[in-house]
Amino acid sequence: MTTETLATAVPDKKTTVRREINALTGLAHLALLAWAIATAGPLIWVMLASFKSNTEIFLGKPFALPQTFSLDTYFRAWTEAHIGLYFLNSIFVVTISTACTMLLGAMAAYVLARYQFRGNRFLYYLFVSGLAFPTFMAITPLFFILKNLGLINTFTGLILVYISYSLPFTVFFLAAFFKSLPHEIDEAATMDGASHTRKFFQIMMPMAKSGLISITIFNIVGQWNQYLLPVAIMQGAGADSKWVLTQGIANISVQAGYHAEWSTLFAALTLSIIPMIAVYALFQRQIQAGLTAGAVK
Amino acid sequence: MTAVDTVVPRRRNRDARAAWLLSLPTLVILLALLGYPLYRMILLSFQNMRLRELITDLAPPWAGVDQYVKALTDGVFWGVVGRTAAFTVVSVTVSVLLGLGVALLMRRVTRGVRLFMMIAMMFVWALPQLVAAQAFRWLTDSDFGVLNYLIDKIPGVDFANHSWFVNPWEGWAVITTLVVWAGIPFLAISLSAGLTQVPKELIEAATVDGANAWQVLRGITLPILKPLLTIVTTLSVIWNFGLFTQNWALRDSHPEPVYQTLATYSYTQAFGQSRYSYGSAISVITVLLMLGVMVFYIRQMFKIGEVD
Numbered sequence: 118m119t120t121e122t123l124a125t126a127v128p129d130k131k132t133t134v135r136r137e138i139n140a141l142t143g144l145a146h147l148a149l150l151a152w153a154i155a156t157a158g159p160l161i162w163v164m165l166a167s168f169k170s171n172t173e174i175f176l177g178k179p180f181a182l183p184q185t186f187s188l189d190t191y192f193r194a195w196t197e198a199h200i201g202l203y204f205l206n207s208i209f210v211v212t213i214s215t216a217c218t219m220l221l222g223a224m225a226a227y228v229l230a231r232y233q234f235r236g237n238r239f240l241y242y243l244f245v246s247g248l249a250f251p252t253f254m255a256i257t258p259l260f261f262i263l264k265n266l267g268l269i270n271t272f273t274g275l276i277l278v279y280i281s282y283s284l285p286f287t288v289f290f291l292a293a294f295f296k297s298l299p300h301e302i303d304e305a306a307t308m309d310g311a312s313h314t315r316k317f318f319q320i321m322m323p324m325a326k327s328g329l330i331s332i333t334i335f336n337i338v339g340q341w342n343q344y345l346l347p348v349a350i351m352q353g354a355g356a357d358s359k360w361v362l363t364q365g366i367a368n369i370s371v372q373a374g375y376h377a378e379w380s381t382l383f384a385a386l387t388l389s390i391i392p393m394i395a396v397y398a399l400f401q402r403q404i405q406a407g408l409t410a411g412a413v414k
Numbered sequence: 415m416t417a418v419d420t421v422v423p424r425r426r427n428r429d430a431r432a433a434w435l436l437s438l439p440t441l442v443i444l445l446a447l448l449g450y451p452l453y454r455m456i457l458l459s460f461q462n463m464r465l466r467e468l469i470t471d472l473a474p475p476w477a478g479v480d481q482y483v484k485a486l487t488d489g490v491f492w493g494v495v496g497r498t499a500a501f502t503v504v505s506v507t508v509s510v511l512l513g514l515g516v517a518l519l520m521r522r523v524t525r526g527v528r529l530f531m532m533i534a535m536m537f538v539w540a541l542p543q544l545v546a547a548q549a550f551r552w553l554t555d556s557d558f559g560v561l562n563y564l565i566d567k568i569p570g571v572d573f574a575n576h577s578w579f580v581n582p583w584e585g586w587a588v589i590t591t592l593v594v595w596a597g598i599p600f601l602a603i604s605l606s607a608g609l610t611q612v613p614k615e616l617i618e619a620a621t622v623d624g625a626n627a628w629q630v631l632r633g634i635t636l637p638i639l640k641p642l643l644t645i646v647t648t649l650s651v652i653w654n655f656g657l658f659t660q661n662w663a664l665r666d667s668h669p670e671p672v673y674q675t676l677a678t679y680s681y682t683q684a685f686g687q688s689r690y691s692y693g694s695a696i697s698v699i700t701v702l703l704m705l706g707v708m709v710f711y712i713r714q715m716f717k718i719g720e721v722d
Contacts, residue, residue: 142522142523145519145522145523146523146527148515148519149516149519149520149523149527149531152516153530153531153534155595156534156535156537156538156595156598156599157534157537159549159550159553159595160534160537160538160541162549162553162560163549221439221440221443222440224436224437224439224440225436225437225439225440225441227436228432228433228436228437229433229437232429232430232432232433233429234429234430234433234434235430236434237433240437240441243441243444244437244440244441244444245708246705246708247444247448248649248652248708249652249701249704249705249708250448250452250701251656251677251680251697251700251701255448255451255452255455258450258451258454258455259447259451262446262447262450262451277443277447278447280443281443281444281446281447281448282447282448284440284443284444285444285448286649288440289645290645293641293645297641313429313432313436317436327607331604331607335600338539338540341540342540342541342542342543343542344542344543344544363542363544363545366542366545367544370548386541386545389540389542389545390536390537390540390541393536393539393540394533394536394537394540397532397533397536
């Protein structure tokens, strides 16, 4: 409204400012376009290849459109390569483990960020140092621990391991986030005699919504793409019915070599990305809502 | 910290109990599934476990600090350390700068374009490392690769059957490109989320006062973004320092000496050469180096928090 009145008073100024903004925005669009090509290039190649036959893939015209857009490769991937089953397994495992990670991680991060108590720093460093932990070297001891607990080749074992590998980052990020939230409301609630649980669930969680959502997405993506851990844990008799998506994809890739089903592999790759897009699209509105609703001045 | 806590010490005790209770599940899970394997790894690094002990199930002989002495006096090991550190510095600098650039640009474009960018980035972010590495292996393949095909199209350039991994500089350029390409989406998405928290009024006020874009960035945007930048930089350092999948897959599970990083070197020593204890010692040194970097950054972060 103010710009409107200003504009009528000083029309020249408005047009120059607008032209400057247009030039900058134009440059921004150009830069983003160049970068979008660099980002999307390899993926477009993957998606095009998912519709092609093997001969087409090796023909040497990588960005040529496929001869036909049939969904045959997708059906083959879904049924013959059992990608459908692995897809559901992945969804099951990631849903439970992300939910548990967020609950446990948020509780720990909350007390570490907001309570002064003996051992606070010690616990914080202990949790966060897990970030420096090299996955590949831990595989053998991890295998034996789970074996002793009878959790090898079970979803429970895989979920527990996913949780433990996601917690350090979750605590690290959320603790920083909880620290940045204003103390006034929290203190007021303490004065009014609110219990810890009440403060946590009814005051802190809603305030931290945007941070919680970002880390949830981060954990979902991270766990969905995990490969080394499921390979180590989901083995033994009948394991291939409990594989997750990445294992199924790797299996096609191993079988493919230079000869067989490359297009099935590309179809499986495309399928594996779709849920992540869906998750992001679903959360996108909430991220923005969380940012505006969670802002306390 | 608050007045209430100092006035009522009993309340403080109750707080401490609640705090420990709420962190207990995390503590138990981490100790069992990260702590114990770490303990086993450290133990192994002080022994001398070879294939014979592994097969016969005999207790490996105690070796004290022999494995560490061996590593720290070996020129090859220091070469690997230097290479890993150089790669980390270059790749983190490039990806954080580009990530920040993309995040800043995204604030300037229309909603539709922004959404399109987000989708493109989610694609890259959602790609498992192994798969991304395989895709790059195909892109740079000397016979069927798209990259050679495209460069060969440039008039006067003959890139047919060019092998990208003969010259280590070219090979590392491919690996770094892969890591930066895959790393930017996380950086750009989190930084652009952080940018939404920069108050618009502040920027408008500065612009009205005659500040140019560079001054606004240095004086307003970066200070507000600093905690988040510290976090994402630390994470990038940790991830890139532990580079394993990318060079492993691009070199077909047998990285040549010039393509070894600390992670692959330790793995090759342990499982390739059956020097399990030596590999563990290298891992422990790697963890210590990473922790050193992390403590530095975490202290920085605490300082930022205390100034606020």
